[in-house]
Amino acid sequence: MEAKKIRSTFIEFFQSKQHHYVPSSPIVVKNDPTLMFTNAGMNQFKDAFLGNEIAKYPRVANSQKCLRVSGKHNDLEEVGVDTYHHTMFEMLGNWSFGDYFKKEAIEWAWELLTEVYGLDKDRLYVSVFQGDAGDNLGMDQEAYDLWKAIVPEDRIIMGSKKDNFWEMGDVGPCGPCSEIHIDLRSDAERAQLAGKDLVNNDHEQVIEIWNLVFMQFNRVSDGSLKPLPATHVDTGMGFERLVRAVQHKSSNYDTDLFAPFLAALAKKSGKVYGEDLSTDIAFRVIVDHIRAISFTIADGQLPSNNKAGYVIRRILRRAVRYGYTFLGFHEPFLHELTPLIAANFGDIFPEVRQQQEFIAKVIFEEEASFLRTLDNGLKMLDQIKADLKATNENVISGKTAFDLYDTFGFPLDLTSLIARENGLSLDEKGFAVEMEAQKTRSRAASESETGDWVMVNEDQGVEFVGYDYLKAHCQIIKYRVVSDKKGDKYQLVLDKTPFYAESGGQVGDTGWLISETEKVKVIDTKRENDLIVHFVENLPKNPEAQFGAEVDAAKRFATENNHTATHLLQAALKEVLGDHIQQRGSLVN
Structure with missing residues (x-):
């Protein structure tokens, strides 16, 4: 089965289970300050998990473009060195928003893998969350009992919080999960040592292919867990690993997803993939990174x-x-x-x-x-x-190596390689000290702490009226404190707002919130997921009061004119130079 067919089969299977297919969201995250890149299929559904919005469809399936090279999930250094990690990868997933839960997710996963794709049941293992005293959570008995009805108990593995409790980041939706692992070793190797002993031990042939996450909690900024308003299912299956398993390959890079790229590199370089380890790593790094x-x-x-x-x-x-x-x-x-x-x-x-x-x-x-x-x-x-x-x-100092890196973008590993070729060594510990000092300086310059939302009035959604009005009567739904080295700032969410949130390059509106007793200046407006967030220097003395929201009209009109001008310019460039012209990273103020 070719990769394209494997992908379409996944989507069609879940469409037969009344799931709606949703296209992948962009890999670059624009409206979520907690993420730089989409790192999981659930990112575009985050607000539905948090209860900030009602999901458009109760059941969804898709193939999401993901990138894991920064923050909590960072696979960069493993890419190319092993045969199953990637920077960019596709995550096949199915979701339930307050609809079905563990039973259906587990049964359908097993049906698809074993009956549709035909994977060998004797090569599959499953894991269940064993509980965690620190979070005051017990073992996921429900998931264990559901798996016990499908697979022998000796194929069920107890997993720690590290392996079997999924969190998107330091805060946000999370919950226990069940992973499905496959043993792709030869029959002779499997006879010598059970695959169960190699699960989650970084063995290149015993790998996780599907993670079934049962969203039950929200991790808040103080580290505690709060129950979500409803329970959800969020599954993620690495497409590249699935293709490898279905096509009976020993490496992700041996599948038809990567074969054309390896062939092109081999032709251009005159080298053969599979003959030399250092050359093979270079092949894998390049064909992964180009995606x-x-x-x-x-x-x-x-x-x-x-x-x-x-x-x-x-x-x-x-x-x-x-x-x-x-x-x-x-x-x-x-x-x-x-x-x-x-x-x-x-x-x-x-x-x-x-x-x-x-x-x-x-x-x-x-x-x-x-x-x-x-x-x-x-x-x-x-x-x-x-x-x-x-x-x-005969030692290149850490500071010298860091200057090469910092000033010229010269990679440490290349400096180290050339040093060895010339009988020299490199003070990598000294380099690490210099790097950490720079990171410390950077953190000190940008460090901020965002508190949890404090509810003020009942949240019935946010109404934006700013296309038609520059003034509106409103109430504050919730607020939070953002602290950095300059002091505290406050962010407010209003039930009705005329303030335009920064979007499409156009900066957010400024203006005032006016009550009978005070006037609070709004210094910026931004969008965070589906919330319109108003930045103010001072928290209103009475947040529960009725306010008049007034946009700075002169600034809005000037900004609108400039924003229109950028679109006219882009249209002219496309007409003269061609449709490949793209507007990137503009700031319209």
């Missing part, structure tokens, strides 16, 4: 020197470095793989086909720039080597 780079650019994130843009630049440079060092690519090469991205993924994710030319151009420019950096870094290393030789030393 992550292409999908994020298509979704609006250009490589840059900060935040999400820097993550993408780091991934791209990692790929270029591996190609430079191990495959002999001293000229730009990554951009030549973008037609394969369009051909292999354009049906399910049309944006990579529509923006193929733009993606290739961005990647080419980044490659060319970094290859020049590599040349500059090599020249600097020649001088460093000469200086060390003159003083009879």
